[in-house]
Amino acid sequence: MASLASRPIAPSSFVTAAxxxxxxxxxxxxxxxxxxxxxxxxxxxxxxLGSGLCDVLERRVQGGMTLRSHWPRPWSASLSxxxxxxxxxxxxxxxxxxxxxxxxxxxxxxxxxxxxxRWPMLLDTALRALPRSTDLLLVPKTTLHDPLREYAxxxxxxxxxxxxxxxxxxxxxWLMRCLEDTESPSSCKPDTVLAISSxxxxxxxxxxxxxxxIGLADRVHALRVRTSGNIERWLHWRLGNPQFPVGTVSVNxxxxxKPPDDSLCSLLSAGAIGSYTSSSLPVHSAPSHEQAVTGSSxxxxxxxxxxxxxxxxxHWSRVWDHFLxxxxxxxxxxxxxxxxxxxxxxxxxxxxxxxLDPFQTLWQICHEGVLRGSATLNRTDQPxxxxxxxxxxxxxxxxxxxxxxxxxxxxxxxxxxERRVLEQLGARPVVYGSTATYATLDESxxxxxxxxxxxxxxxxxxxxxxxxxxxLKDLSPDAIRLFVRSQQQAWQLSRHxxxxxxxxxxxxxxxx
Numbered sequence: 001m002a003s004l005a006s007r008p009i010a011p012s013s014f015v016t017a018a019x020x021x022x023x024x025x026x027x028x029x030x031x032x033x034x035x036x037x038x039x040x041x042x043x044x045x046x047x048x049l050g051s052g053l054c055d056v057l058e059r060r061v062q063g064g065m066t067l068r069s070h071w072p073r074p075w076s077a078s079l080s081x082x083x084x085x086x087x088x089x090x091x092x093x094x095x096x097x098x099x100x101x102x103x104x105x106x107x108x109x110x111x112x113x114x115x116x117x118r119w120p121m122l123l124d125t126a127l128r129a130l131p132r133s134t135d136l137l138l139v140p141k142t143t144l145h146d147p148l149r150e151y152a153x154x155x156x157x158x159x160x161x162x163x164x165x166x167x168x169x170x171x172x173x174w175l176m177r178c179l180e181d182t183e184s185p186s187s188c189k190p191d192t193v194l195a196i197s198s199x200x201x202x203x204x205x206x207x208x209x210x211x212x213x214i215g216l217a218d219r220v221h222a223l224r225v226r227t228s229g230n231i232e233r234w235l236h237w238r239l240g241n242p243q244f245p246v247g248t249v250s251v252n253x254x255x256x257x258k259p260p261d262d263s264l265c266s267l268l269s270a271g272a273i274g275s276y277t278s279s280s281l282p283v284h285s286a287p288s289h290e291q292a293v294t295g296s297s298x299x300x301x302x303x304x305x306x307x308x309x310x311x312x313x314x315h316w317s318r319v320w321d322h323f324l325x326x327x328x329x330x331x332x333x334x335x336x337x338x339x340x341x342x343x344x345x346x347x348x349x350x351x352x353x354x355x356l357d358p359f360q361t362l363w364q365i366c367h368e369g370v371l372r373g374s375a376t377l378n379r380t381d382q383p384x385x386x387x388x389x390x391x392x393x394x395x396x397x398x399x400x401x402x403x404x405x406x407x408x409x410x411x412x413x414x415x416x417x418e419r420r421v422l423e424q425l426g427a428r429p430v431v432y433g434s435t436a437t438y439a440t441l442d443e444s445x446x447x448x449x450x451x452x453x454x455x456x457x458x459x460x461x462x463x464x465x466x467x468x469x470x471x472l473k474d475l476s477p478d479a480i481r482l483f484v485r486s487q488q489q490a491w492q493l494s495r496h497x498x499x500x501x502x503x504x505x506x507x508x509x510x511x512x
Contacts, residue, residue, distance in 0.1 A: 013049050013050045013052065013053040014053070014172040014173075014175055014176050015172045016048050016049060017039075017049060017053065017172070017175055018170070018171035018172040018175060020035075020039070020045065020048075021035065021069075021087060021171060021175070022171070022200065033068075034061065034066040034067060034068065035067040035068070035069065035087075036057045036060060036061050036065070036066065036067045037061055037066075039054075039057060040054065040057055040058060040061065056179050057179075060179060064091045064092045064093065065089065065090070065091055065092070066089070066090065066091070066092050066095070067087060067088070067089050067178070068087065068088045068089075068095075069085070069086075069087055069088075070088075071088055071216060072095045073216075073218070074243055074245075075215075075241065075243035075244050077243065078215075078241050078243045078244070079215055079216075082211070082215070082237070083199060083204060083207060083211075083215075084199035084200060084204035085199060085200045086196055086197050086198070086199050086200075087196070087197040088194060088195070088196055088197075089178040089194070089195040089197075090160065090193065090194040090195065091192075094135055094160050094194065098133060099133055099134070099135050100130075100131065100133055100134050100135070100218045100219060101134075101135050101137050101160070101216065101217045101218045101219075102130055102134050102135070102136055102137060102217055102218065102219045102220075102221070103137045103139075103213040103214060103216070103217035103219070103220045103221070104123065104126055104127075104136075104144055104148060104220075104221050104222075104223065105142065105143070105144065105210060105213050105214060105220060105221070105222050105223070105231055106119070106143045106144050106222060106223040106224045106225075106231070107143065107224050107225055107226035107229045107230075107231045107232075108143055108226070109143065109224060116223065116224045116254075119223055119224070120147070121277070122223050122252055122277055123144065123147060123148070123151065123223065124151070125277050126221050126223070126275075127151060127152070127155065127157065130157070134157070134158070135158045135159065135160050136148065136152050136157055136158065136159045136160070137159075137160055137162065137194075137213060137216060137217050138152075138159050138160065138161045138162065139161075139162045139164075139209045139210075139212050139213045140161065140162070140164075140209075141209055142209050142210060142213060144223070146340070149161075158192075159192060160192055160193070160194050161192060161193050161194070162193075162194050162195075162196065162212055162213075162216070163193050163194065163195040163196070164196055164207055164209070164212065165196060165197055165198040165207075167206075169197070169198045170198075171197060171198065174195070174197050174198065175197075177195070178195050194216075196212070208230060208234070210230045210231055210234055211230075211234050211237075214231075214234040214235060214237075214238055215234070215238065218245075218248060219248045219249075219250075220235070220238065220248065220249050220250070221249075221250045221251075221252075221275065222235060222249075222250070222251045222252065222267075222272075223252045224252065225251060225263055225264065225267065226263070227261060227262065227263040228263070232263050232266075232267070235249060235251075235267055235272065236266070236267070236270060239267065239270040239271045239272060240270060246271060247271075247273060249267075249271070249272045249273065250272060250273040250274070250275045251264060251267050251268070251272045251273070251274060251275065252275050252276075252277065253274045253275060253276045255276065255277075320391040320392065322418055322419055322420070323416040323417060323418055323419060323481065324387035324388065324389055324416070324417055324418075324419050324422055324427070324464055325387060325388045325389075325390070325392050325395060325414060325415075325416055326371065326385065326386065326387050326388075326414050326415045326416075326417065327358070327388075327395075327410045327411050327412075327413065327414040328358045328359075328361040328362045328365065328411060328413045328414045328415075329358055329361060329411055330357040330358050330360070330361060330411075358411040358412075358413035358414075359413050359484060359485070359489055359493075361413070362413045362414065362415075362482065362484070362493070363493065363496075365415070365472070366472075366482070366493070366496070366497045366499075367496075369471060369472045369473040370469055370470070370471055370472065370473075371385050371415070371469065371470040371472060372385070372469050373385045373466070373467065373468050373469050373470075375447075377450075378446075378447050378448075378449065378450070378465075379438065379446060379449060380446050380447045382446075382447040382467055382468075383467070383468060383469070384447050384448075384465040384466060384467055384468075385465065385466045385468075385469070385470050386463055386464070386465055387417070387422065387427065387463070387464040387465070387466070388461050388462055388463055388464070389419070389429075389462045389464060390460075390461065390462050392416070392483065395410050396410055396412055396504070398460075399411075412483070412484070412485040412504045412505075413483065413484050413485065414482075414483055415472075415480060415481070415482055415483075416480070416481035416482075416483065416502075417470075417475070417479060417480055417481075418479040418480075421475060421476075421479045422464065422466055425466060425470070426466060426467060427464050427465065427466040428448050428464065428465065429448075429462070429463070429464050430448050430449070430450045430463040430464065430465055431445065431448050431449050431450070432450055432451070432452040432458060432459045433449070433451070433452055434451070434452065435451075437449070447465065447467060448465050450463060477498045477499055480499040480500075481499060481500050481501075481502060482497065482499050482500070482501045482502065483501070483502040483503070483504060484501065484502075484503050484504070485503065485504055485505055486503055486504075486505050487503045487505070489503065490502065490503035
């Protein structure tokens with residue numbers, strides 16, 4: 001309690017204040033007013049609350065904070081009917097009729113935004129179209145919260161972040177949190193927060209985040225609306241309610257040869273405004289291949305994948321014994337070593353979700369000369385680089401699509417690195433087992449643990465791991481081989497790297 005006031009505040013003061021809120025929720029005289037100010041104006045209530053709490057209330061009111069029993073908009077009654085009676089604690093400037101509160105919402109866009117790849121450009125366009133008198137409404141854990149907050153911070157746009165009540169939150173505890181002086185470092189400043197209390201009606205469900213974003217805002221723009229999803233349901237609720245102003249809901253219409261889907265047509269028929277953004281993007285120059293690493297003599301050699309002659313087969317069987325394999329993958333998400341902050345900034349600059357295919361990923365590794373580790377698939381924070389000792393033809397022959405990961409487990413692109421060299425750098429075979437196995441490992445061995453999976457499915461990978469990041473430039477060129485799918489890709493890559501490049505697919509005349 002010390003952070004609230006110089007005078008001690010009895011816990012019963014917050015219980016008393018909460019009781020006053022419950023008793024006066026339907027008081028018509030307080031409908032449009034500030035509850036904090038009304039308490040300070042009443043000598044009887046000041047005595048009930050105590051001098052310590054009243055000191056805090058005076059500071060909050062002088063700082064512009066207000067506590068309302070109704071959302072100060074013409075559709076307040078609709079919110080109360082849908083959500084039940086609630087209290088709203090925020091700064092008075094966010095309630096000014098001269099400010100426009102805007103929500104930009106979207107249904108889930110799939111893994112790394114695959115269902116709407118150009119959402120960064122659409123979001124940027126929507127933000128640029130907003131007038132200067134706009135406050136951007138942010139609701140944590142909704143689809144667009146993180147990028148919206150990032151872009152608004154970079155552009156200096158005013159925001160107001162909704163703080164929803166905790167599960168089974170008591171009104172006295174909620175009020176105390178609202179009035180606190182200090183905020184944790186990860187929290188928003190108090191004057192940029194809109195705190196909403198728990199409701200009094202037991203039959204009303206908990207607040208849905210999408211409902212808050214759509215119900216509180218003066219204007220709503222939807223980037224993507226999934227059929228029969230929460231966004232569509234609450235947009236229809238708003239469009240069908242006469243208390244909401246007409247023409248305050250807009251939905252994105254994607255440029256396509258196909259007719260709009262039923263959900264979009266239904267929203268447009270209900271009164272939503274269609275918003276069309278051209279699909280053209282600024283033309284950016286591709287990375288210069290002249291910047292790629294160059295070296296001495298290089299050669300391109302075919303990896304015989306499939307039926308091979310006895311001599312060739314014996315040659316490659318000896319090679320596999322000396323090399324470990326690292327397959328590259330395409331990526332639409334964060335790259336190894338890339339923070340979520342840097343990832344969102346990259347999307348904003350690109351205007352769309354860029355997807356690196358496995359060949360581009362390999363080229364980028366070669367260009368940087370670094371194979372970066374990741375901690376995504378191990379149980380520690382230690383980044384590791386993964387390899388397999390399974391012969392490459394066998395590895396690719398049994399590759400499988402992993403639906404839970406949204407990708408193939410192996411791709412015909414990657415690097416072969418001498419096992420001897422990797423062992424000298426600290427690479428070790430993975431320890432497969434159960435949770436009980438993991439508990440027996442010391443801290444240095446835990447990054448090398450991998451659950452065996454159902455019926456030992458992961459053990460077939462024969463995985464090795466190397467802690468940290470592998471600098472290719474520090475290795476002898478003879479210790480590295482690259483492999484790609486086609487001969488054309490092999491010739492293309494071999495012009496810019498100092499390592500031998502193998503290709504997997506046989507030429508058409510060799511397949512017959």
